[in-house]
Amino acid sequence: MTSMSARAAPGRTRAARAARRAKTTRRAMLNAAGLVVALLALFPIFWMISTAFKPATEIYSLTPHPLPHHPTLGNFNQVINGQAAGMGLSFWTFARNSLFVTVSAVVLASALSLLAAVAVARFKFRLRTSFLIMLLIVQMIPANALVIPLFLDYRSLNLLDSLIGLIILYAGLALPISIWLLRNFVATVPRELEEAAALDGAGPVRIFWRILFPLVAPGLVAVSTFAFITAWNEFVFALTFLSTQSKYTLPIYVQYFFGRNGASWGPIMAASTLYTIPPVVFFLIVQRRMIGGLVAGSVKG
C-alpha cells in the first residue's frame, strides 16, 4: 500500500521514505520479538539436549554453561545399555514396547474411527446425535476415574500386566476425538462423487477405497498423529497396570530410574531426548496435514 501511494504522489517521496523506514524498523522489532519468543519457548528443550551431553561434573556445576565443555555420550550409553536404571534391560526393550503399543493402537483406532465416521457422517439413523454427544462426554471423563474399574476388569481378564491390554485401552481412549474429527472430513466429501461412481457401477467397497478413502486421508493423518501422541505419552495406566519390568513402556522406564536414583540428571535428560525424537519425526512427516486437519475437522469458518 505504501509503495503505491508513493508512486501516486511523487512530491511526497521523502515522507514516503520515512514512513517506509519506520515500517522497516517496526518489522525488525517484531521479528526480534518473535525470535526472542521462539528462543524462550525452545530453551528448555535446548537445555535438555545440552544436559544430556554433559558429564556429571558440568551438570552439577554451580555456574552452568549453555554448551557442554567436554561433550560425552556417556549418558546416552547408560540409558541405552540400561545401566541407568540398573535393571539389566536395555533401552531398546522399552522402546520396542512403546512402539509396538503405540503403532498398534494407532492402527486400531484409525480403522475403527474411519468406519464409525463414515456411518455417522453419511447415514441418518436414530440416536445419531446422542452418539456424537456421548463421544464428547466420554472424552471428558478423567482417566484416573477409569483406572480403578479398569484395573479390576483387567485383573479378572488377565490383561493387567500385558501390552495387549494397553493397546486395547489406548485405542479406546483415542477413539472419541478421532471419530469426531474424521466425521467432518467425510462430511466434506461431495456426495455426488459417490453417487456418480455408483451410477458407473462401482460397488460400495470400491467406492469406499477409490473415492472416499483418498479424500479422507488427510483427516486420517491428523487422527493418527493425535492417537500416536496420546499412546506414546500415556503414563497413568501404564504406571498402574504394568508390573513386569520387561514390559515397561518408555514413560514408566524413565520414571523408574528417576525414582531409583533421583539425582542422575544426565541419563534422565538423555532418555528424555531420545523419547522426544519419535513424536517429532512423526509430526515433521505429517505436520502440514495435521494442523490443517485438526482445524478443518472441527471448525467451519
Add this chain to the structure above:
Amino acid sequence: MAVVEGVAAPAPKVRLRPRGVSRREQWQRRLPLLPALIYIIVVTQIPFVVTLWYSFQNYFFDIPGGAHFTGLSNYTTVFTNAAFRASLVRSVVMTASSVIVAMILGMAFALLLDRKFLGRGVVRTLIITPFLVMPAAAALVWAGPMLDPNFGLLNYLLTPFGVHHVAWLSTHALGSVIVVMIWQWTPFMTLIVLAGLQGQPADTLEAAKVDGAGALATFRELTLPHLRPYIELGILLGSIYLVNAFDAVRLMTNGGPGTATTNLPFYLYQQVNYAFDVGGAAAAGVVTVILTIIVATFALRMFARVFQFDEAAG
C-alpha cells in the same frame, strides 16, 4: 464467525431413495458404527458402571474378605472430606490458569508468527516442539536442570537479582507445575490460533485499513470475532487434557509439599495406590465424573453453537 454446518453447506435435501428405507438397509447403515460403538462402550462405559458399583461398596485391596455393600457412606465421606474438596479446587485453579495463560500467550505468538519473515516454516515447526515432548520428560527437565535449587538454571539466571538457592518445587510448587503446563500447551494454542489467522479473509483486513482503522481496532472488531471459534476449540481441548494432568504432578512434586499440588487425578491415584480404598476412590471418581459432565455441558452448549450438530441439517 462459525456457521452451523446446515447453514454453511445447505445439504441437498433430495434423498436418492426418499421413501421406505427397508429395515435391512437401516441395519446395513448402522453396521459400520457397531465395532467402534461396542469398543467405546466396553472400554469406557462398562468401567464407569463398575466404578458406580464399587462406589457403594466397602472394599479395600489390603483387607481380605472382598467387597460388601455400604450404601452411601463412601459418598458421605467424599463430600465431608476436606482433602477431596481441596484437590477439586486445586484442579480447577491448575486447569483454568494454565489454559487461560497458554491461550493468551498462544494468541500473542500466533500474531507474531502470522507474518512473512525469513525462516518462517522452520520457526513454525520448531515452536510446536514443547508440545511434542513427552509430558513425563518435560516435567523432569523442569524439575531438575531448570528448577533445581543448587544447579538449576533459573536460580543461576536470577542470582544477579539477589535470588539464591530457591527450591522452587517446595516454595512455589503449584506455580512451578502450572508453568510447565503453560510451557507445554502454549505451542498448541499458537497453532490453533495461527490456523484461524490464516483463514481470515485478506480483503476485509485491507478494507479496514483503507477505512483508516487502527491496528488495535481492527484486531478487536474483526480478528477477534473471527478467531472466536478457534479460541474456544483451543480452550476446550486444553481443558479436557489439563484437567487430567497427572504426570507433571507425580514426577515434579508428588502432590506435595504436603498436599500443595494434589489435584483430583493425583488424589484418586493416592486413594487406590496408598490407601487401597477402592470404594472411596470409586465414589470420588463418580463425583468427579458428574462434576466434569456438568462443566462439559456448559462447554457443550458452546460446542453446539460453534461446531456442527446435525439437527439443523435434518
